[in-house]
Amino acid sequence: MSIIEITGVKKHFTKEVCALKHVDLSIKQGEMVALIGPSGSGKSTLMRHISGLTLADKHSDSCIKVLGNTIQQRGKLDKHVRTSRSQIGNVFQQFNLVSRLSVLTNVMIGGLSRIPTYRSLLGWFTAEEKHMALEALERVGLKNVALKRASELSGGQQQRVAIARALMQKAKVILADEPIASLDPESSRLIMQTLKDINEKDGITVVVTLHQVDYAQKYCERAVALQDGEVFFDNLIHHLNEENLASLYGSQPEELSINDSSQTILNKMPLPKNGRITTEINHATHHSLIN
Amino acid sequence: MSIIEITGVKKHFTKEVCALKHVDLSIKQGEMVALIGPSGSGKSTLMRHISGLTLADKHSDSCIKVLGNTIQQRGKLDKHVRTSRSQIGNVFQQFNLVSRLSVLTNVMIGGLSRIPTYRSLLGWFTAEEKHMALEALERVGLKNVALKRASELSGGQQQRVAIARALMQKAKVILADEPIASLDPESSRLIMQTLKDINEKDGITVVVTLHQVDYAQKYCERAVALQDGEVFFDNLIHHLNEENLASLYGSQPEELSINDSSQTILNKMPLPKNGRITTEINHATHHSLIN
Amino acid sequence: EDMKTLNFGIISTESSQNLKTVWVPFLDDMSKKLGMEVKPFFASDYAGIIQAMRFDKVDIAWLGNKSALEAVDRSGAQIFAQTVDVTGNPGYWSLLLVNKNNTKINSVADMLEHSKELTFGNGDPNSTSGFLVPSYYVFAKNNVDAKKIFKRTTNAGHETNFLAVASGQVDVATNNTENVARIKLTHPDKYDKVKIIWKSPLIPADPIVWRKNLPESVKGKVYDFMMSYGKTNDSAEIEILEALQWAPFKASNDDQLLPIRQLVLFKERLKLNNDPKMAANEKAQKVQAIDDQLAELNRAMDAIAAAKTN
Amino acid sequence: MSDITANPLIKKPFNWVSAISWAVLFMLLGWGWNAAEMNPLILIKDSGNMLEFAGDFFPPDFRDLSYYLDEMIITLHIALWGTVLAIIFAIPFGLMSAENMAPAWLYQPVRRLMDASRAINEMVFAMLFVVAVGLGPFAGVMALFIHTTGVLAKLFSEAVEAIDPRPAEAVRATGANKLEEILYGVIPQVLPLWISYSLYRFESNVRSATVVGMVGAGGIGVILWESMRGFNFQQTCAVMIVIIICVVIIDLISQRLRKAFI
Amino acid sequence: MSDITANPLIKKPFNWVSAISWAVLFMLLGWGWNAAEMNPLILIKDSGNMLEFAGDFFPPDFRDLSYYLDEMIITLHIALWGTVLAIIFAIPFGLMSAENMAPAWLYQPVRRLMDASRAINEMVFAMLFVVAVGLGPFAGVMALFIHTTGVLAKLFSEAVEAIDPRPAEAVRATGANKLEEILYGVIPQVLPLWISYSLYRFESNVRSATVVGMVGAGGIGVILWESMRGFNFQQTCAVMIVIIICVVIIDLISQRLRKAFI
């Protein structure tokens, strides 16, 4: 049974920047998949598509389904995406904690979709919910900082709080974007083992972005590699070999493109004497929070 | 000749939170030192002390000197810290880019201390300065995104921009806080090699925080390990062995303390029925930007 | 209907500055005598009081002539009494002021002759003495438009205008006797810097109005109180009135407004005549309508004068 | 790797929109220089007059201090209720007029509604309420409330538009509904600014004289106004000192409160 | 690891300071309820009066539209200069009164100075400038300028206090001086908010009638005032529509501009 079903996803951020060229991917119930690929290859963008935080190009024939429910189709969010989202736990690459709230509250945010709205609006959490949050914090080794503000934590601690939040959510699918990037080896082991545990014992499907291929090899059976917005490799992880990896990481898409796109940018422009700082603030692509 | 000289540094964030218990450390001209240790052990805090962004406890007998100039003493910033800072290039763990400025401007910020104030205030950068910034970007493989806004980059790209900014500074000392955390193996190799190069060819002293011990072993001669705010190991890196590392990372300070500090916190409190969210916003330790 | 409270609206008119403290003893006496609570509202602008009276939210009010006119026409108000100046003046006068250092301008004629070099501080357009009276007697009668003949014309309150003349910022400005008298007391140095070049005909003293639909019993009680206050040889009452700068009240009625109505109509007529956009026949029609009203007013005033002499 | 120095440097194309905007601004300023009769020289030349005039305000005359304080309390009551009601309404309206919180069919009309409630003169609202509830402080409260709602909703919404979207996204990604996303992802980010705006408007409602004066509710602003009109500059000065102290206290409270949430 | 369920849950100690603050606020509101004569029932009961009164405003009378537009232009000039000058001064003063930018010996006095320039009535400033520069728009510009500086400096500084300190720290860590730190680390973060405040104050200066009226400079606010006091409510309505359109335009510009920097 396929639990994440991605078909024909394309994503242009601007006309020139194409983060995902064409991605088809299907992930089955209970799998633990490593998503790898060079920096800028589109891993985070793909993860954000799965939870419907970024929309694929309009008028493309794309479709993303999770647990059989449509998340987005042809660049339009599904109506019932909220219920689907509560089944998807996210660990963001930049943690995305609410820095002015306490660690405990940040973790309890993970459980919001389960409690009635009036209680969450009043900030009433039951004893059980607090127990659960503390338990999640204990799992990532942070029970003793529960009352600190999120902004006062070290980088690795913040990352672990983000993981605890995803655990708190008790989701059926976990998408973890570089969950061990800022962690020491022992904490990394702890986190990966935790993910493996919930994958094996509770049958939770886990997709995890990793830069450290050795961790991927140790904890995941299947690897999906992105390169330059396309699926470059999708197979059992033991098929990954030196050669594969060298050609996956070897030629940085940026380094390649220096000799085409940037060169042309450079050549088109007249030699300037100077530029004003204000003109260098780029015009925003507006970050819409709608939905 | 000792280029970074740290004596008797203690740091309490609050009465209970002691990030650095007592640190003495001396780093010599031209060294490339790996700073390792479990999450929350005080690595970032120590780095911030060296550039004078965080001040040690008042009335302690602490002193930090870089290149022979005092940075801070007894918890007070030196008057001439600005000149010293221009000699210290920082790569921050959370990148600390100015997200609304372009990548190029972010990199050129690294060169601000070299150009006259009137020019930097008008945002006039010369052709050479732009050349240099582009060169720094090229070194980290990002020349083609020079005109994007920093917030539009992927995590790994942002980290590399932060490194380019430090390179742009042409400092005598580089403090890099987990510069390869969000990078794929090939980019990591590229960055570490770049650091190694400037260390070897230009004689720049490099202190780099790393969680991946294998990288430390490959690129650095000396390792300093912090544990729970104290120097746990300081020696040539080949003296680091399985045993050392196991006892460094093995017992998480947090996990230990769950059974003392947090337990006592928990026991002291009455059994609550619920808590309001507003009461959970902790009172701020004010982030002063003075100096 | 049984009224328990009487809402009394009080505004700062041109002729006096209202301070709660001076009013409190008078209002206390009033509520004692009437046997009902008198609730004062000290408003800095009459617009609120007049609208409130329209919807029966205010029962009695002390207003200026121009504002009383609006209250009578729009809000079902009726004049029943009139204040009397403590010095015995039957009313007050509009003035034109000039700085003493300016020896060239000593009369309206001088002013009109040199008007192209002068800045003129006109009053608030809704002010009787600062605007309405001078625009009729000084300008309309001389067939000139204040907005056009001067180098610059500004509109401001009496105080600003006085200050501007005293410090030489404007050359000529409107004012009134009450305001100037107060300044003479409080700021003799400023008073010494200005001279008066023109004084208007008498403007009637401030009226006191009630709403017409007030129960007759209440009207009676209020009227009796007002008319007897200060006339019973009670020195305390006299003192209270003196603090308000008043002598005992006089009876009055809506006819007090007739000269003001006249001025308003003249002003409107002038505005019509100066309107370049209006078609000639429409203009003539409207001017005729105003002239009819003016004639009616004249007849009414003549009748009153005749009644008085009888 | 060294051919980079041969490259022409990166320069963004000339930004016509921004150049024209600046040109228009400067043209308007130049036009306005004459229209507004700007004349800094005379200001310097006649600054003696200012000194002389300012001298009239000293020494302040505190004889009626207790009266001023009484009126200040009335003013504070009116301003407090006007502001509190406005805050209660400005929160939903502000969120509804933030572009990153509401769809265009909602935020455009709400923004225009808020524009109108700022732009329609407070005196009109004051009169509107006077005819319903009579003269007195309540009409003042209502008029201040409507106007302040318009101002606060605008300021609130613009603070919301400037937030970091990532924490809010993280809350949304847990399947939380819109209200929860706002409460947990947005409010913590904007709270210090919202407190700042609310107290600023409270302060300016305390200072506001016209509305409160019009409805006959008295208050410190009216006293200031009248003492000024009566040339009692020494009293005016005393009243102003009372107001300044009050504003300083509100500002200090604002600083304390915001510090707790920054 | 499973003994956690046996633990009493974490609960912060009862927060006395916050409890007392809330209690005081509610007590004040309760007191103010009587003092401000709050009476929502009568508002509902007599809301018919409001409708009747509002009816007087329709249909709007646009006969003098071109006159209104002329006066609107004067108003815009005065407001533009007053606001632009204020922005120029509010930037340094605002930075100097931000707690995270300036030491206490600097920010405390500057904040108090700004408090005073807001609290001292605009009319006093207007008179002060009238005696120096004479009646006319220039005095109005100056009075608006001083008052607006006080408001903007406060708002600017509170936006600065709420920034993310990390990018500014990164700039400082390169050895940049204070000014560079502000320009590269602070301004980019606060620019959208600063634009929002500046245009809000521009808008409210356009609306402000009293000051401009007092110095005899005319303007749309004065016409509104006069038509209202002259009971020409249909004209008032027309003037208000002109003002509302102007406010909407300013608000749209504000949205556009901020979008470019968010």
Ligand SMILES: Nc1ncnc2c1ncn2[C@@H]1O[C@H](COP(=O)(O)OP(=O)(O)OP(=O)(O)O)[C@@H](O)[C@H]1O
């Ligand atoms: N501003 C702060 N306020 C309070 N406590 C803090 C603050 N910053 C750091 N700490 C605490 O100080 C300790 C050391 O933090 P530091 O960031 O130096 O750790 P680190 O070694 O860099 O960890 P990591 O590898 O996770 O980045 C942590 O326990 C952290 O919670």
Ligand SMILES: Nc1ncnc2c1ncn2[C@@H]1O[C@H](COP(=O)(O)OP(=O)(O)OP(=O)(O)O)[C@@H](O)[C@H]1O
């Ligand atoms: N908001 C945005 N606007 C414009 N371009 C973007 C935006 N977000 C991402 N990109 C671009 O899309 C590409 C893919 O980014 P993405 O974050 O998915 O990479 P990634 O694989 O997660 O890389 P990393 O390992 O460095 O995190 C990058 O080139 C990036 O610059």
Ligand SMILES: [Mg+2]
């Ligand atoms: Mg990524």
Ligand SMILES: [Mg+2]
């Ligand atoms: Mg760290």
